Amino acid sequence: MPVIMPVAVNLERFSHHLASYLDADQVNLVRRSYFYAEQAHEGQRRSSGEPYVTHPLHVANILSEMYMDHQSLMAAMLHDVIEDTAINKMALAAQFGDTVADLVDGVSKLTQMEFESQAEKEAENFRKMTLAMAKDIRVILVKLSDRLHNMRTLGALRPEKKRRIAKQTLEIYAPIAARLGMNDIRIEFEDLCFQAIYPMRARRLEAALKSVRGHRKELVETIRSDISSRLERDNITANVTGREKHLFSIYSKMRSKKKSFKEIMDVHAFRIVVDSVDECYRALGSIHNLYKPIPGEFKDYIAIPKANGYQSLHTVLVGLHGQPIEVQIRTQDMNALANQGIAAHWLYKSDDQDYVGHARARKWVSGLLEIQQQAGNSLEFIENAKIDLFPDEVYVFSPKGKIVELPAGATAVDFAYAVHTDIGNHCIACRVNDRLAPLSRQLQSGERVAIITSEAAQPNPNWLKFVVSGKARSAIRHFLKNQRHNQSVELGARMLDQSLEPYTLSLDSLSTEQVDGLLAACKLDTLEGLLEEIGLGQRPPHTIAQMLAASEGANAHHNTAPLVIDSPDAVVITFARCCRPIPGDTIAAHTSAGKGLVVHQESCRNLTEIRNSKPESISPISWAEHVSGEYVVGLRVEVASERGIIANIATRVSEQGAGIEKLQVNERDAQNMVILITLTVSNRKHLANIMRRIRVMSPVIRVTRSKN
CATH class of the missing domain: 1.10.3210.10 (Hypothetical protein af1432)
Incomplete structure (x- = not known):
């Protein structure tokens, strides 16, 4: 155009x-x-x-x-x-x-x-x-x-x-x-x-388009005349026009499909406008008898309209000289909607609230509103909104046969959030066409998707790596932010109680006057806000405890009891990558702004430096009597080069019930190599068993726990 x-x-x-x-x-x-x-x-x-x-x-x-x-x-x-x-x-x-x-x-x-x-x-x-x-x-x-x-x-x-x-x-x-x-x-x-x-590219492309348009005129008219004659012979009243490609469309196709200008322009495009839906399908049959259709290139957007309400039949045919012919078939109303979209609602003076374009526009805007309410700030909102403006969609079916529109590349998690936020937040698995499938698998149009949920389940941060819809991204981030906030407040309360203990004070024993005085001194509005800052490592709990003790004239009577770790799942407790502590190691922790508590092995050199430079940030910490979960640890395995050694080591690790997260091989010389394995274990005893199983292998020279 x-x-x-x-x-x-x-x-x-x-x-x-x-x-x-x-x-x-x-x-x-x-x-x-x-x-x-x-x-x-x-x-x-x-x-x-x-x-x-x-x-x-x-x-x-x-x-x-x-x-x-x-x-x-x-x-x-x-x-x-x-x-x-x-x-x-x-x-x-x-x-x-x-x-x-x-x-x-x-x-x-x-x-x-x-x-x-x-x-x-x-x-x-x-x-x-x-x-x-x-x-x-x-x-x-x-x-x-x-x-x-x-x-x-x-x-x-x-x-x-x-x-x-x-x-x-x-x-x-x-x-x-x-x-x-x-x-x-x-x-x-x-x-x-x-x-x-791109003014230069636009000018050159426009000049090329003008020169080629003159050469194509006669061929385009021949094809148009043939289509019109066939439809007339089959008693179908239709308006057949050649569709003009616009500059940006040509440029985009040249870039995305890596095709030359000539290849793009070799495709002829036509639009057939008829009076009724029935005639759309009759016209399709008529032109399929005139030219051979290309398999897999037929799309029925009348039966399943696009997300914006667009309806049309699309097909690609092979012309007399082998050139592709793209054809769109639609009714007059569909044509108006395709060109003017939601504005056709006013063009037809339609008061019908279920008018297809208007209803779908309202649905899209309500989806935007939900994303807006869950976004942390305007930049995050616009990022998620842009994702939902994808021009391509896939259409999948719910178990009850409802059609759900999703952006191209969407997964079962995107589908779950499209159905309802609660279903997304509690999904644990999915069935695609009645078979179990990974949540990260990309969905294809026409597939039937069922989501399996659990009340105990919650969003996984790793989902953000593969979800594509704005609604799913914003809902997952919103949940994780709330979880981070709640855990920060809880950790902050534990840390402040720990720091108050030597003064025989506790959070529960503080009076309203003490809390108000403390908040005024910290220039904060709520105790929850203060506890969150402590939990995120933005305020040292010892300083707050000393302020409260000073106001009461209290002195420290005994040492602080350590905080206890019972699982690796807390958002505001981080296990340092430099020494990778696991249950059974002697540990200590320091507070870090934005990360909360960072846990190290007691012998870690980085912790020693922090202890010397910022002693006030160090917090005593210990493992609970019963610790759950999996913890990441590194192994360094020196081996003599031998066929199949890596597979044998991986088998021995998995036989012990550990998961391998990363495996890197470095060749030392022609005879020897070093294998660095990042794996998940439950405790030191579990790790010792794995190391023992690897150590007895004949090509293995040495197995040690690695440090970054």
Whole structure:
């Protein structure tokens, strides 16, 4: 589709167009909003030198081409008033009503807040817009139209600013347009962004496209005529047109498929528009009789629509001279929805809340809202939202036959969270097509997925390595943050109690006055916040204990009892990689900001250095009488080179019930090599048994516990 460049729009011509589908009173309200904006922006000019009010008029004109309602058009006229003038939301509401004021506020950027970076500013503005979208989907339509006119008029800006705006448009607004099914706007966004980011490539590609278009005309017309004749012979009324490839689409395919321009242009594309769904399938059969279809290239998006509501039949045929022919078959309504997406809801004046494009848009926005509520900050939110703007989807079935749409590359964990957050949080296994499968396995369209849950289960941090949907990522992170917070508070309470013990004080014995005084001294609002900082290693518990003891005039009477470790699963207890302590080792710990307690072997040189430089950060710690879980440890095995020795060692390790996490082989010389094994064991006795089993092997020279 060729890029539409801006043309001058005057109020009278614009009003005349509005009169073709709006009431006279509504047209007058839109005109009044224009004059209000003209007065508000008095003296302001765009980078091009034009009066600023020309911009909102163009934005409203873009919306009027979609036949949007009068409130959307009024919001378009006024969309920069709150942001760029002294007029506030209350003043707008008094003049034009709460709905229009809310729409304008939803599109307006946050200008009163200071941000650390441009990325944070953009992310926070996107978060604000998402909240407004959840209340009224028209917010995003005004924003897309605003961004479209800005992209059409980038010419007056500096090259670096052009590229920044174009990059953001390509990453966020073009995918949003695609998500809402607004294909015309998406295509124009992509081509304008391509021209702004890679002007030289765009010019060369456009020149190549023009030269090849003339040569193709006759062949394209022949194929179009053959298809039309066959459909007419089969009594199918249809409009057959050749589809023009747009610049960015050609460029993307050349890069992703590593194909030349000639290879991309050898594919001819056609669209067949018919009157009914029944005729779609009849037309498909008709052209399959005309040209041979390529196996595996047929997609039925009518039976299973895309996430944005797009419906069509796609097939690829082999033409007379062997050239591929791509064909889309759809009805008139499907064609309007494919090009205008959610805007077709207003074009048809549909009051039906289950209208396919509108319902799916609401579902997507509610999903964005859930991600927003679980995200820790705006940058994390926009990262997860971008993931959910993937253009490709897979369609899988629940055990009851419900279709679930997921991004390409999604796993069973993504599916579990798509069904419900609680199912995701408690899933332990899955069945794909009635067979047990790994949770990390990528799903394919058409598969049936069942999730196995357990009340005792909880999200695994390793899931973040393979989940692809924004909802799954945000839900897992949200759970881990809460878990980290709770464990930090619990550890902080234990550490503070431990430090108070020598003074015969405890957390439970502190009075409200003592707690308030302590919080005032630490400049914190809650005791929970203080305990979290202690647990995360951001405040030494000894210092807090001394402050409380000093206020009570108490002296230390005995030594501190050590904290006890009973499992490796605490988020805020870290086992040092330098010495890899395991149950049975003599241990000590130090507090580290952000990590909480870091546990070392007592003999570790790093701990000795910390003890000398920061003695106040050292905490006494010991193993519980009964310790559960698996602990990582390293072995260094020196062996004589022999065929199959690595496999034999791995077998002996697994026979002892240990897991191998990593195995590295270093050749010392032609006869000898060193094998470094990272494995999981339950305690020192378990490790000793493994070392004994390896040591008795004839090629083994020496087995020692390794330290990083």
